[in-house]
Amino acid sequence: MIGTPYRGRLAPSPTGLLHLGHARTFLIAAERAGGGTLILRNDDLDTQRSRPEFAQAMLEDLAWLGIRWTEGPQPDGTEPGNFGPYAQSLRGSLYTAAFQQLSEAGFLYPCICSRKDLLSAPHAPHAEDEDEPLYPGTCRERNPESDEPSAWRFRVTDGEEVSFYDALLGPQTFIAGRDFGDFVVMRRDGVPSYQLACVADDAVMQITEVVRGRDLLRSTARQILLLRALGHSIPAYAHVELMRNERGERLAKRDAARSLRYLRESGLTPQEVRKMAIEEIE
Template sequence: MDRRSSFVPSGYRGRLAPSPTGYLHIGHARTFCTAWKRARAAGGALVMRMEDLDRERSRAEHAEAALEDLNWLGLHWDEGPDVGGPFGPYTQSERTDIYLAAWRRLHEGGFIYPCLCSRKDMAASLGAPHESAGRGQDAEDEPVYPGTCRTLDASACGASGEAGPRGLNWRLRVPDGEAVEFEDGNMGRQRFVAGIDFGDFLIWRRDGVPSYQLACVADDAAMRITEVVRGADLLKSTARQILLNRALDLQDPQWFHCALSVDGQGRRLAKRHDALSIRELRRRGRKSDEVLGSAV
């Protein structure tokens, strides 16, 4: 029997979006379980999207393990790289044309500008390579950009709509001082101030890869996602993505951010915690319901 046949479709569309840069851990399991439960409770569709744009760290074996481990947990989906669907391909590395179309719209609207700053330049200008941890600290975070290239003559560095984004970093110009507010289905009212909590952020990298922010927004719109369920470490990303949706004239989905899982010492789980990976717990003989209840 088709595992999708028992679900009555509705307007709700959720998604699971693992990144194959390591084995999924029990924190991922709980967040993805929440996404699955919300989609099923709504009688809607659940989309599996493999976010493999990190070329240096993404591995095919981790992508395969993610699909296998989530299926083992009983978290089945209706569309994805293994089952197909009307909005494929469901692997980000195969969706470059969609991201380029979004870049062109941003460029034509005057929302973005080229940036020549390297990571080393950023570290030197800010005195540190990363923002200090705090409220809304983001898994895809970057330092608050000081605006060095905001007034750069784009033509002087060979930037043009015809040439596309290649060879340059591109940033979205944020409205400094403007509060970006949204209602989160789990965390309540959220508020971040552009230019303070985050600055002009990357939407395309000089190595030819779109940023997480741009790819996420473009994919959620193209796949008609109505609710984004993910970890609370991405709250600040939501503020950025609201600005991108506005620039691209896209409707925001609903947001639901889950509390982060921590280990016995209160440290946030990461993929380096191999002992707490779903794969390792399976090897030890743990049951799926035990894994879903393991994180604190």
């Protein structure tokens, strides 16, 4: 993508209030966008936890923090840009088309395994791991009954190296079948996975660099495989160090005392909060 105008994105999920860790990532994303285009996308596919009030709060809190984006929903209700709608819950046809393309090309297979099944299997990840368990391939060669509810998995090539250069963390290499296995692209309830939706949106929105937390490094390896399978260009990547609490645990949306809304209502200025978000990594 050398010579291509910069297009970055912020992609928060409205499942709670944004916290200092989000502020760190989004401030770095905005800084890296520089004079290029910065998009805000509402990643609201988690219909059980996403709330309209959290979506509005994230717009208001990011704007209060001093972050400006040029495409996507604005706090005043407008939505400039040519790639809308910018809420994933309204972009289902795009994900269906990507799913069908992968299916017709033979990359997918149905899987009836539950998350409970996978967590009880050998080599299941620790609770601290960022995503789905390493899949043991149980359903790879299974012939499912037509009436069985199934998720759909992307079949990886065991032993394949997926390498990329991270602008913040340096060279990264992951091995399919060791660091991650066959992964879900469509849940059994018909909701596309984070991996599929993210890839489809980033490709259509012409994102040139993805900036997000380092807990998503393995997701990046998976998404590179999806991008290749769909015939899309691979963006650049920059993964930000996570912010942790005094116990060494990464911040979560349940940490209300560190939410931007709480800090804002406590009387802190945007400048003070920006300093809190970035001072530990300078």
